[in-house]
Amino acid sequence: VSRRSGRRRGTTTTPDAIRYAARAQFAQRDYRAVTVRGIARDAGVDAALVHHFFGTKEGVFADAILDVLRPDALLPPILEPGLDGVGERLTRAFIQLWDRPPTRDPMLAVLRSAVSHPDAAAALRAVVNQHLLGPVASSVPHPDRTLRAALAGSQLLGLAMERYLLRLEPLASLDEDALVARVGPTIQRYLAG
Amino acid sequence: VSRRSGRRRGTTTTPDAIRYAARAQFAQRDYRAVTVRGIARDAGVDAALVHHFFGTKEGVFADAILDVLRPDALLPPILEPGLDGVGERLTRAFIQLWDRPPTRDPMLAVLRSAVSHPDAAAALRAVVNQHLLGPVASSVPHPDRTLRAALAGSQLLGLAMERYLLRLEPLASLDEDALVARVGPTIQRYLAG
Numbered sequence: 266v267s268r269r270s271g272r273r274r275g276t277t278t279t280p281d282a283i284r285y286a287a288r289a290q291f292a293q294r295d296y297r298a299v300t301v302r303g304i305a306r307d308a309g310v311d312a313a314l315v316h317h318f319f320g321t322k323e324g325v326f327a328d329a330i331l332d333v334l335r336p337d338a339l340l341p342p343i344l345e346p347g348l349d350g351v352g353e354r355l356t357r358a359f360i361q362l363w364d365r366p367p368t369r370d371p372m373l374a375v376l377r378s379a380v381s382h383p384d385a386a387a388a389l390r391a392v393v394n395q396h397l398l399g400p401v402a403s404s405v406p407h408p409d410r411t412l413r414a415a416l417a418g419s420q421l422l423g424l425a426m427e428r429y430l431l432r433l434e435p436l437a438s439l440d441e442d443a444l445v446a447r448v449g450p451t452i453q454r455y456l457a458g
Numbered sequence: 459v460s461r462r463s464g465r466r467r468g469t470t471t472t473p474d475a476i477r478y479a480a481r482a483q484f485a486q487r488d489y490r491a492v493t494v495r496g497i498a499r500d501a502g503v504d505a506a507l508v509h510h511f512f513g514t515k516e517g518v519f520a521d522a523i524l525d526v527l528r529p530d531a532l533l534p535p536i537l538e539p540g541l542d543g544v545g546e547r548l549t550r551a552f553i554q555l556w557d558r559p560p561t562r563d564p565m566l567a568v569l570r571s572a573v574s575h576p577d578a579a580a581a582l583r584a585v586v587n588q589h590l591l592g593p594v595a596s597s598v599p600h601p602d603r604t605l606r607a608a609l610a611g612s613q614l615l616g617l618a619m620e621r622y623l624l625r626l627e628p629l630a631s632l633d634e635d636a637l638v639a640r641v642g643p644t645i646q647r648y649l650a651g
Contacts, residue, residue, distance in 0.1 A: 394626065412629065434608075447605070447609055
């Protein structure tokens with residue numbers, strides 16, 4: 266997946282123009298209705314350039330997920346201090362991502378696409394495995410580290426579903442600290458227990 | 459929500475014919491594309507009868523969820539023995555529901571609808587609150603029982619998302635006993651800890 270290394274201040278690079286168009290399309294339309302041709306048209310570039318930078322539609326979708334999650338910035342402050350307190354740090358960062366509308370809305374769009382379309386689910390699975398669960402698992406000293414990271418991920422994903430999508434009370438209204446106090450210990454036990 | 463109390467062996471009641479048609483429609487089409495009129499047509503009845511038995515489209519949807527979950531049969535063997543071991547029993551029953559295609563497939567259809575359509579999410583939320591989390595919370599002796607039940611629900615929902623929808627390994631292939639051994643203690647702590 267192409268990253269934004271070529272970006273210069275004050276200009277919009279072609280990959281960024283494609284990203285911008287793609288994010289709007291994935292947010293507003295059904296996944297099946299989004300096409301590389303349509304993204305290229307909105308970005309004002311030739312479809313061949315979209316393929317050049319991102320490969321397939323699934324590649325554009327995976328890049329859009331990474332562009333929201335920014336795992337390279339998100340994970341080091343959580344993982345580098347070590348296992349002590351990692352459950353609380355991971356839970357808090359995850360809730361903050363979802364509590365902010367600029368990241369919540371595209372993540373809801375990603376979830377909607379993944380739930381309804383196997384291709385989108387495959388793209389999300391690949392990104393989650395490589396860029397989120399992989400690094401988290403690497404910080405776990407137990408041999409079942411991959412399963413432990415997946416279990417932690419399942420608790421956080423279910424929390425997002427209930428709080429932001431089903432809006433189930435009292436979970437939907439609980440403040441960040443109370444939520445971290447409840448869920449953080451579960452994540453800590455999965456990763457380090 | 460109407461229940462199947464009037465059912466007689468060997469005959470198909472009008473509510474059952476409507477249920478059958480509704481389940482097929484919700485499984486095969488986008489939630490928005492399902493109409494009371496279309497369900498009535500497939501069931502061979504007048505749309506007024508659908509409204510009579512189930513109210514709105516959301517009412518038909520809620521009934522379809524209950525028809526899959528059967529909480530009246532599901533929950534007593536889990537809750538009546540008391541808090542001891544409730545986490546393991548609840549986790550096992552939930553996994554068995556999702557591991558069997560006849561219940562998994564309609565539940566995936568319900569999740570897809572709820573993720574994409576706020577009306578469907580509201581119907582699912584009402585059913586989950588009244589028929590699943592409500593009874594589970596009633597069995598919890600702590601004053602924060604509603605939050606505890608919601609947290610347990612979030613872990614189970616996230617597990618279903620990762621295992622059956624994203625098919626994330628090694629969670630997707632883990633056998634029932636291993637999964638119960640990992641997740642059961644989390645549910646137990648949320649409810650009774």
